[in-house]
Amino acid sequence: MSSAKKQTQLRLEPEVLAAGKDAAAARGLDFNQYVQRLITEDTTGARAAGMAAAQRLLDTHGDFLQSLEDELDAQHRPAVRKSRGAAA
Known part of the structure; x- marks a missing residue:
């Protein structure tokens, strides 16, 4: 065969x-x-259709998705340590 x-x-x-x-x-x-x-x-044309759908999603919900990403980034950002002034 x-x-x-x-x-x-x-x-x-x-x-x-x-x-x-x-x-x-x-x-x-x-x-x-x-x-x-x-x-x-x-x-x-499947790739083009998928890319067009993804662009519509970003156009419609891009600001919301960006705010979620910013929140997640902030949660995983290391804490900033405040330095103490040098003792005189």
Whole structure:
């Protein structure tokens, strides 16, 4: 039984290949699945639709999301120690 998939060859700069493999692993995909997903999303318009939806979310709720991020940052910021003046 033969597979319907076709094999191709890519030539990538080493740092591009490493970044792609890292991105694939972060998503739980092997490199082939990652490349296939990127091509599919790009050629079907899915990526553009997702980016447009994300932009609408930011346009509508960006200020609220920024305030939440600022609150979380403040909670995790180390306390500032007040220095005492040098004794005379």
